[in-house]
Amino acid sequence: MINQHTREVNRSKGAANSDILLATIFEYMGKMSLETDIHKMLLLLADLGTKLVQADRCTVWLHNRDRHTVWTVAGHGVERISIPDTSGFVGRSIQTGVTLNIGDAYLDEHFNKTVDLETGYRTRSILCMPISNQEGTIIGAFQAINKIGMPSFTANDEKILTFAATYAGKSLESFLLQDELAETQKEIIETLGELGESRSQETGNHVKRVAEYSYALAKLAGLPEEEAMELRYASPMHDIGKVAIPDAILLKPGKLTDAEYETMKKHAVYGYEIFRKSGRQLLKTAAIIAHQHHERWDGQGYPSGLKEDGIHVYGRITAVADVFDALGSDRVYKKAWPLEKITAYFLEQRDRQFEGRLVDLFLDHLDEFLAIRNKYADRG
Template identity: 60%
Template structure:
């Protein structure tokens, strides 16, 4: 995996190098080529248009030079017959040239005729070197020059009569027509004159300036003039290569005067978005195709290496897991054997018929697996277990809940064993199809517990037998107490504790004389007070034990004769101040006592008992417990029938 990661990092590093030192460099180079090529194209376009303009202007000038009126006017030294303003207007209206000027200069260099003004006679040769040079050497001249009004295109042709030099005809035109053509090509031009020439101007034609530099094209964009001023006009005038701005590139071309000095600067702004960048686009496409192919190759290579490494690792993992599974299977078999040997486990169908039993179950029950399969669990049911326990268990598991409890079972040989059982439903497609039960052998603990119960029960029975009452009375009181405790809301453990301790409720009677305890007549007041001391005596006998069971028994002995209204004994406790154990045992004891015969009374009929209990609700007894008693009366009567005398 580390090797694969290293290859991936190397490939990434190579891509970064390629992008940095090839792609970015090539992009920069191609971009410069585009700008350089466009610069040449723009300059060539400008020069071609200048050349065309010179050609057309020369043609017009040549035609005018053949007008005999000009020769006659110069010979007569009278320009009154010359007027070319209408002709110029027609040329400007129907042709592409605007702002044409015509000037005629005599052989001595003086202004003879001007189409734009009547003011003539000034010595033009003294202001313009080109005129002076032509007088010295008469021949056609064309070029860009600067006078007192503007930077213009000028065409000059010498005039002769019979071989004798008479003067010069000159046609002057502006830059607007060329600027218009450039604008149509998405080029914004600024025709700028060197600031040295602006000092000679009498009245600048366009009236446009950037700093001290005159702008010759009348249709120059104001926004681009502002851009040029912000960048710095001097910087733009002397550009050697295209200047790249955020949205534009700037190209500059120069023109020299007749003596090679700086005169005109032609600055062109081009929108970068409108440049032909196909070469750049083609390179990017080609580059990304190559990179994509290389990337695909590297990805495939990476996947191949990754797959190979993964396959190797997978094979190793499979081998390890296979080995681990084998060990786990062996361990599971061993655990299942241990489980089967040590865990008392069984399964039944939905009707309770045994379908499987562990070896431990067979050993503790004394039956073979063949003897258990197909039989109901009743095969190990001990007769001491109340039917109500199995009824509650069956209702719980049929409702989909888990039942937990202690069960006394019968072995094949007739002996018994105790288990702590947990029974739960088995589901298939959300339906209960059977039940499983796990048990823990608690026989030894239960025998100790049974001995303790038997001792407590025996002790309780001593008090009852001294008053010539049956032992079943304490059994019934114990069962009534547990049932009432469970219905009241006490948990299983606490309810069982109450059941085991309740037989001790009258233990104090062992200290009451037989003459009082078994007196068939009504007790005297003094005898009654002695009889009532059995509650205090029972408490005194048990209170010093630290055992929870005996502590519970002490509480029951002490408070089972207290009354809800506070008129009971020995302390006159009232309402909920009476411990719940005492309140429950009071009802259980009175209910059973009233239905049993004593030396001093006959057993009451049920209707009389029920009437008494209802009448004493909120007086003798806790009203909530009385309500619970009557809501579950059938179960109490079932217990009475199960433990009849």
């Protein structure tokens, strides 16, 4: 009877533990499905690993085959680390495709004590296994450190972490492909932005500065990080419509006639037309910026005469960024203004051309924007 009772108790505990593991897995699957940042994704995977095998710390490493390195930003208690892909237990696991279950790391010649010596942490037990994609190519490794309450990781821990590694491989491969596509899209957008500026004999650094100004001002204005980044990547397209403006007008060194100015103003519509039908969020943002960055807070701007909150915040922010950079740069029709004249202009145009709140934020943090201007200054 005692043996039967013991077996029933153990079975109940096993079922309860399985339920907890499943709940944990589903919780993190939900979080990871919403994540768009690779660093945060890796941290979620590391957190999942610690909970599944009751480890003190867990690190997720990614393999860069071209550079022969493995790197991580997902270590609990460590900053980003990049090491040769033949180094330590991680390198050994990646090179051999073998799971390593080490009882005492200090007794193994492959262990690198450098991080422990720098941080004062004492690594004991280690469970390290490769992460593979769907084709079986090893793309990284899971490394759990110091089993809580026990001297070493168990065979059951290996099974559990193997499951996590399998899921991680599929998730990371999909994420990295999406990330690569997104980075390619951003690079294309910046290149197109530079093309638009080059037609008016402005430097590619103009679009870089406007992008950085827009991002910084968006953060100061309280926009979420995701939206601020969207603005950063899309703002280089603000003047892409200039590609459709005739050179005789675009490159004219003197003042434009009324008719010429009306033609020039059409670049805002042309830019909008390029992107308005896209289903991509980044290009939708670019369409808004191209269309509205010449609208004015008082309603006297173009092309639609929008005013105040009727102008999208992306357009309002980019307007400040674009005008600040334009006034401080040499153009075919003018020389760069001194800083004192630029700040006086923004104060004069507060709640006229520009939203007053954005002007205040900009001028209150002027040093930050000047640092950006210096970082991306045009070099003769």
